[in-house]
Amino acid sequence: LIEFLEKYDGDNLIIFEVYQNKLDERKKLTKTLKKNGQLKKVEQMSEEEIKKWIQSKLNENFKDIKQDALNMFIELTGVNFNIVSQELDKLMLFLGDRPTINKDDVHQIINRSLEQNVFLLTEYIQKRQKNKAIQLVKDLINMKEEPIKLLALITSNYRLYYQCKILSQKGYSGQQIAKTVNVHPYRVKLALGQVRHYQLEDLLNIINSCAETDYKLKSSYMDKHLILELFILSL
Numbered sequence: 001l002i003e004f005l006e007k008y009d010g011d012n013l014i015i016f017e018v019y020q021n022k023l024d025e026r027k028k029l030t031k032t033l034k035k036n037g038q039l040k041k042v043e044q045m046s047e048e049e050i051k052k053w054i055q056s057k058l059n060e061n062f063k064d065i066k067q068d069a070l071n072m073f074i075e076l077t078g079v080n081f082n083i084v085s086q087e088l089d090k091l092m093l094f095l096g097d098r099p100t101i102n103k104d105d106v107h108q109i110i111n112r113s114l115e116q117n118v119f120l121l122t123e124y125i126q127k128r129q130k131n132k133a134i135q136l137v138k139d140l141i142n143m144k145e146e147p148i149k150l151l152a153l154i155t156s157n158y159r160l161y162y163q164c165k166i167l168s169q170k171g172y173s174g175q176q177i178a179k180t181v182n183v184h185p186y187r188v189k190l191a192l193g194q195v196r197h198y199q200l201e202d203l204l205n206i207i208n209s210c211a212e213t214d215y216k217l218k219s220s221y222m223d224k225h226l227i228l229e230l231f232i233l234s235l
Contacts, residue, residue, distance in 0.1 A: 002032050021182065047186045050079050054088060058101070061092060065101040072103055076112045079186045083113050114145065118153040119190050122161075125235050126197050133232050138225075147224040148217050151231070155210040157191070162203040164188060165195040206235060 014037075023030045023039075033039060045053065051070055058065055065073070073091075077083045087110050094109045095101060112120065117140060124133035140150060160183060167177045174192060178185040195203075213231040217224055 002029055005032050005036050044184055045079060045081060047074060047079055047189070050074070050081065050084055054084065057088060058092070063092060063095065063099055063101065066103065069101050069103045069106045072106045073110060076106070076110045076116060078113050078116050079184060080113065080115070087111070114140070115153070118150070118157055121232075122154065122157050122194065125232065126194060130233055134229055137228060137232060141225055141228075147228040148214070151210065151214055151217060151228060155207065155214070158203060158206050158210060160187065160191045161195045161198065162200065162207060164191045165198065165200055165203060168192060168195065209234065 023033075025031075051074065054065065054070065054073070073087070074084075077087050091101060091105065091109050095105060117136065121133055121136050124130070124136065137150065141147065160181065163181045164177055167180060172180065174188050175185055177192075178188045181188075209231065213227060216222070216227050220227060
């Protein structure tokens, strides 16, 4: 790759997916890239940017979307670009010749993403709506989601709630929290809507319960679906 970067004479676009906050300046590859090409960092879209992209994509196809429908769309998909793009294509096919997407169209066609389902699950738990929480878990398992994976996502949410609670008490803004814990601002926005209902000790107890349940899922002979449901009921 380094030899190619040094010797290739012409225009080319190479996309690197980087899992750190910044490039390692000490590596020869980084130095070669900076010397022989132009680097452009592509950040994740913010909630507002992805809404503008949706509007633009619809306008290109001579269509529009009502504001309440757009808000519901993002509530269901989150801000993952791949999911948003796929669901928007599906929605436009459903719309046919009609020019405007309304809330009913979104409700009928758009699937709630797994990440958004887990946020909804923790919201049900917080509101003590255990029947809805259990039914949602059953629906996700029927969709072939593994209990261990679901627990990992639930744990990740409560860990984020705990971090947001601490940092918000220190006066951090949503954007500052997102940068500090390295998550998308939209996830922080959702988390901050939940943490006001919790004390730090409550969140820590839930995280400990998540760890105990994870151990049970990986070591017990009990039915894994039952273990997850009992965990939900215990919160």
